[in-house]
Amino acid sequence: MAGKKLALTLLITIITLNLWPSAPTAQAQDNAPVQALILLVNDNPAQLTEVVDLLEAQNGQTRHVFPNRAVIALATPDTIQSLAALPSAAAVFTQAIEPSSIDSYGPNGNHIASVWNNLIASQTAPLNVGLMASGHPNDPNDALTAPDLPSVSGRMLLGASAASVTPGYYQTSEYMAGSVAVGVVLVESDGSTDPSTEDWTSAEKQQVFDEIVTGLNWWAEMEPRAHISFVYDDHFSNPLPTSVEPISRPYSDQKYWIADAMSEMGYDASFYFTQVRDYNNDLRAAYQTDWAFTIFVVDSSADGDNRFSDNYFAYAYLGGPFTVMTYGNNGYGSHNMDAVIAHETGHIFHALDQYYSAHQPCTRSAGYLGVENQNSLYGDCTSNENSIMRGGISPYGAKAIDSYAAGQVGWRDSDGDDILDPLDTDLPINITSVSVVNDSVTVTGATEIIPYPSPSRASVTINTLARVQYRFNEGDWQQATADDGAFDGTSESYHFTASLPPGLYTLEVVAVDSAGNVSEANATETISILDPIDGGLNTELHQLSGAASTGNPVNINGMAYHLQGGIITSVEYRINGGDWQLASAQDGAFDSDYEPFTLSTDSLAAGTYVIEARAADGEGNTEVNFPSYGFTVAEEHFIFLPLVVRGL
Structure with a gap:
């Protein structure tokens, strides 16, 4: 083990020499954030925590987490140097990896190296326009509605109690901000019901994962204020069995092969949507993320048009719980799967289609913020911009998203404070009691997070309380103590004790949450400390x-x-x-x-x-x-x- 660590240290040193120039002026100029791959020494969860904590402390951004194996992040060269020095970091890369240099990490290292190389490579694979157009000129609407959702009034009722200010069972992708657990599930026919015509190869499985990570990275790069990160649950390495051959059937027969796959994972609910929702909620709990959804990929490498028998090839359910793609995705081809999953992920977070054949009107509203679809090609809409929700690979390559689609996924900042609206919460705070004994003041109180109100959905927040601060007479802010030991929930009670010299004081108390919101109205109290000799007589x-x-x-x-x-x-x-x-x-x-x-x-x-x-x-x-x-x-x-x- 010592010899391996020495070799890894040498590798890090070589990388470091390539990253940081010797001239101070060049170092200052080159300290802009870059993407970095951090491989962990082993699968101890504490090592992942150490890396993520350092990134957060130094204003880096975690983008992709491969549980207990690796992290892809955006960080400055200075932060990367700090990461490389961590005991938990086996190696840190900022450039493409030679496959031979990663062999010592085993097959998991090779999987992640392939993802990394694909992510940082520029690729513009051509569309097979002829295949896309032949026989199916009008693609169907690929944004579907989950059949198991409660009614709108029922969803609002679910969000009416105080306990539901955090997202509930059906709320696994309300807006695109924060951390997202992603189950990547491939299925393989075992030939027991349908003839098995498709077989995943190792190269195909790896390519699917490479393209999915690259496609989700598109969203992570688009809006820094959303602080998006993805955590991956691997069911692509070993595809899950099904008795049917999915690509030979209509998309509606997903009820068979999805149920088979979820049962193989131990989810035995009677309805396959419930199976997937149970899985998503387990992912969210296990990886402690804000959201979760599942990506199912069906092998179509031996299929003529890479579509299901009813012409569908890629679709998603608005707001989750899952999306489905074929390997070839009609004429997009497997090398453009990143563009396809980027589009479908927009649906997962409530963005509507904008291409004409989807027939989505301009005035239809969607998403947590209830934003209209005014960039749709179906009608005389207000906007006409290139956008990811119009499909194709052009908007993906151009990193194009219009303001209406952005608003539907929650990317709107109405008051210009650099906090996206769904994260822009209210933090009412109160002082419950003030006790003065001689020169000692003890204060108790409580605070909570009020979610940004949704006009049509249950209002929820992914924010947590970060701290409560207090000060006397506009002095320095001090930290209060959470009654339960930590400020980490959506409601907290607090206390603090301070010693003050005799005088008249104005106490102010504010709460701060994880998004940087501060109580709009401070809790205030006037406090008198009597002098033991002079009583209330005081001069300042x-x-x-x-x-x-x-x-x-x-x-x-x-x-x-x-x-x-x-x-x-x-x-x-x-x-x-x-x-x-x-x-x-x-x-x-x-x-x-x-x-x-x-x-x-x-x-x-x-x-x-x-x-x-x-x-x-x-x-x-x-x-x-x-x-x-x-x-x-x-x-x-x-x-x-x-x-x-x-x-x-």
């Missing part, structure tokens, strides 16, 4: 607004107040322990329980000074524990400039 001195210099008077403001309602009758001050002098009330008279005042001195010589102030009340009490403030008077310097007059 404010800092000078600018530098003090010789030749100029020094004016210092402050305030005197009585926390027990007494009347302030005078304020005195002295400098460097000298005689006490009277200060001036800013309103002309000391005659209330709250009195701002000003201390005015004549010009002072250069040096350091300490000024003290004390208040007296109507009961004859004079402050004993009074404040002091130190300041410096600088020598005033003059610069004489010659006056030059021309033309005399």
Whole structure:
């Protein structure tokens, strides 16, 4: 093992030398984020956590996770260097991998190396236009509605209780943001019902996975504010058996082969949609992601047109739970499967079709935000832009998505705060109790996340509370403590204790969530700390607004107040322990329980000074524990400039 680690260290060193130039200026210029593949030393989940945590801490972005084997991320060269130094990182790559250099990692390493090489390679495989057009000029609408969904009113009711602000059983892809678990499932006919005409080869299986990851990476790159990452559950290496030959049947016969595949995984519900939903929810729980969906791929390499018998070849259910593709995808071909899965994933997250033959009108709304389909070719729509939801490979290669399709998947920022609307939550917070004992203040309270409201769907959030902060008199923010030990839910109670010197304080408390939202309205409380000797009689001195210099008077403001309602009758001050002098009330008279005042001195010589102030009340009490403030008077310097007059 030690010898292997030494070899891996040498490999990392070689890569590092190729990444970071020696010139400081070049290093600064080249610290832009790049994609990197991080291979893990072994399958210990703690190693994956270590890599992901470092990426998050250094503002990197995790894009693809191959559980306990590897991570593909976007990171700066500086962060990549930090990753390479982790004990959990076997190797870090930023360029294509020579197959021979990855042999020591076994077959899993080769699978991931192939994915990586495909991801960073530029590829523009041609369409077989003739095959696409022959016999089937009008492709059917490929965005279907799942037959097992509750009614709209039922879905709204499911989201009505406080417990459902997080996505529920049917809500596995409400908007495209956050982390997504993806089950990649290939099926293989065993010949027991239909003759087996298709057989997956190792190269075909690998190509399917390569293309799927590349297609999903398209979405991860398109909207950085969505922070999208994908986690893959592998059922492509060993395709799941079915008694039928899927490609020889109509798409509706998916009920047989999907049920067979899910039963093989141990999901035995009576309806195949329920089987897939159970699987998706298990994926979401196991990988702790926000969303989950399944991709089924049917072998069609021996089929003439790469379609099912009823002309379908790729389709998805709006909002999940799954999408289906054939290996050849009509005339797209297997090398353009990335473009196909990118389009179908749009449907998974509620984007509608926009090509004419789908017959989707301009005014149909979809998605969590209820956005209209105004870029559809079916009708006189507001927009006419190249877009991924129009199909073909042109928008995929051009990275084109129109604002309406983007809005349907949740990519809209109405208030321009760089937080996408579905993540733009409200964080109401309250103070439940304040206890003051001598100079100690203990505060309790609660906060929660209110999801961004959906106009037509149950309102849910993937955000979690990140922290609660408090401050006194606009000072530095401090961290409160979650009652359950961690801020990681959608509702939390909190507490904190602080020690304060005598005085009057305004307490502010705010909540912050994982998307960066901050409570719009702070919870506030006024707190009085009585002096053990002076009681409620208190004086405060404010800092000078600018530098003090010789030749100029020094004016210092402050305030005197009585926390027990007494009347302030005078304020005195002295400098460097000298005689006490009277200060001036800013309103002309000391005659209330709250009195701002000003201390005015004549010009002072250069040096350091300490000024003290004390208040007296109507009961004859004079402050004993009074404040002091130190300041410096600088020598005033003059610069004489010659006056030059021309033309005399």
